[in-house]
Amino acid sequence: MTDADFKALYDETFMMLYRVARRITNSDEAAEDVVHDSYIKAVERWAIFPTKDDAKYWLIRVVKNNALNWIKRKGREQKVYQRYYKEMDAVSDSPETEALKNEASDGMRSYLWRLPEKFRMVLVLKEYGLLNYKEIGKVLGIAEGNVKVRVFRAREALAAMMREDGNDVSRP
Amino acid sequence: MCPDRELLSAWADGEVPSPWRETIDRHVAACESCARAAASIGAARELCARDASVIDASAAAAKARVEERLGFALARASTRPRPFLSRRFAVPLPAAAAAALAIAALGLALADSGRRNAELRMAMRRAYEATPVAASGMGIESVIDYISKQNAAININITLPAEAFGGQAGEPLIVREADYVPGSRR
Numbered sequence: 237m238t239d240a241d242f243k244a245l246y247d248e249t250f251m252m253l254y255r256v257a258r259r260i261t262n263s264d265e266a267a268e269d270v271v272h273d274s275y276i277k278a279v280e281r282w283a284i285f286p287t288k289d290d291a292k293y294w295l296i297r298v299v300k301n302n303a304l305n306w307i308k309r310k311g312r313e314q315k316v317y318q319r320y321y322k323e324m325d326a327v328s329d330s331p332e333t334e335a336l337k338n339e340a341s342d343g344m345r346s347y348l349w350r351l352p353e354k355f356r357m358v359l360v361l362k363e364y365g366l367l368n369y370k371e372i373g374k375v376l377g378i379a380e381g382n383v384k385v386r387v388f389r390a391r392e393a394l395a396a397m398m399r400e401d402g403n404d405v406s407r408p
Numbered sequence: 409m410c411p412d413r414e415l416l417s418a419w420a421d422g423e424v425p426s427p428w429r430e431t432i433d434r435h436v437a438a439c440e441s442c443a444r445a446a447a448s449i450g451a452a453r454e455l456c457a458r459d460a461s462v463i464d465a466s467a468a469a470a471k472a473r474v475e476e477r478l479g480f481a482l483a484r485a486s487t488r489p490r491p492f493l494s495r496r497f498a499v500p501l502p503a504a505a506a507a508a509l510a511i512a513a514l515g516l517a518l519a520d521s522g523r524r525n526a527e528l529r530m531a532m533r534r535a536y537e538a539t540p541v542a543a544s545g546m547g548i549e550s551v552i553d554y555i556s557k558q559n560a561a562i563n564i565n566i567t568l569p570a571e572a573f574g575g576q577a578g579e580p581l582i583v584r585e586a587d588y589v590p591g592s593r594r
Contacts, residue, residue, distance in 0.1 A: 246475065254467045255460055268470045275478050286498075344455035362421065363456035364463070369423050388417040394452050 241288075242279065249292055253299045255364040259348065260303035270306055274298040296365060296375045300357065347397050355390035358383055410442050411435065420449040534563050 253274065257267035278285075278295055285291040348356050361372045369383040376383070411419070411432055418424050419432045436442045499507075555562070 246478070250471050250474070251464060251467055254470055255463050258463045258467075259459075264466050264470065268474060271470075272474045272477055275474070279478075344452070344459045347455075359456070363453060364460050369418070369421070384418050384423065385414065387421065388414040391417055391449055391452055392413070395448050398448075398452070 242282070245278075245288055245291055245295075246275065248288075249295055252365050252367075253295060256296065256360055257299050257303045259345070259360050259364050260300065261306050262345070262349075266306050266310075267303070270299055270302045274302055293371065293374050296361070296367070300361075300375070304353075347394050350397060351390055351393055355386055355393060358386040359390045359394075362387055410439060413445060416442060416445055417449060420446060420453070531563060 250271070253271045254267055257270040258264065261267050261270060274295055277298055278291060281294075282291070285294065348359065351359065357376065358372055361367045361375060365372075367375065369380045369387070372383045373380045378386075415424065416432070416436075419429065419436075422429075424432060436446050551564070551566075555564070
């Protein structure tokens with residue numbers, strides 16, 4: 237592997253990976269660490285990728301998984317701290333809820349948090365990763381038709397939430 | 409007839425191939441209900457795009473920082489000698505198949521050769537262990553007699569005296585078994 241090969245992959249994928257990681261973790265610092273660690277893993281396993289596209293899809297998958305793991309780890313840590321300090325607060329005991337509170341006025345971010353994970357993931361990869369259905373299918377290991385259905389259902393759920401908030405542009 | 413909402417969602421993502429895409433383009437332009445649904449999808453996409461542009465604003469600095477951190481890791485990875493066994497080589501499929509066939513054929517040939525060598529070694533061992541029937545100068549008649557009394561195949565070593573090859577050339581006394589006549593020198 238040459239520096240030039242890696243730099244080309246890095247330039248091509250960084251923004252997309254950062255957006256995906258940032259949208260899942262909801263933290264600049266965590267997104268940076270998640271993306272950095274994923275590139276390190278890619279460097280160590282460079283020889284196993286037959287093509288640059290394979291490396292790209294592998295990276296997206298690793299970033300997604302690492303970001304989700306970060307969320308779960310963060311949630312566990314918060315629970316431990318809260319138990320220790322006896323500051324149990326049912327409303328702010330998870331990063332998801334905390335993010336929702338912080339970003340409740342921030343449109344799409346708060347809607348995304350309220351979606352089930354399998355719908356949120358396809359939408360994040362579609363709208364933030366800018367992947368097409370075929371690419372999303374490769375990353376998530378599901379059929380292209382399944383991606384199409386999930387994107388549609390995610391949008392239906394979003395539209396319902398937007399209507400509840402009186403934010404429905406489809407109304408005349 | 410209106411396209412179903414799932415198809416409309418795929419259309420908004422540019423995932424519907426031509427000519428269906430153009431058909432839906434025309435339909436959405438003419439149908440108020442589908443235009444509203446398309447606008448709803450478009451609004452959601454627009455919110456995502458705006459959110460993504462906010463993230464992009466902080467991504468440029470993050471990219472530089474991560475690149476700096478990765479520079480160290482990359483240099484370390486490229487200077488570390490990779491063990492030979494962990495290297496991978498790209499081999500075209502036909503060449504790999506031909507190599508596999510050649511290895512399989514070579515393996516079979518070696519196995520067969522080993523089997524034949526083992527049989528030969530056994531035959532030689534049996535020959536060495538054979539009874540030295542003619543060692544005491546019993547004559548060819550006694551040898552034939554001995555053979556006729558055996559129930560199974562046997563190996564016989566016939567060791568001729570060294571003087572038999574001492575320079576006298578000519579026709580051997582026994583050419584083949586069929587020509588042998590008891591009591592005769594021919």
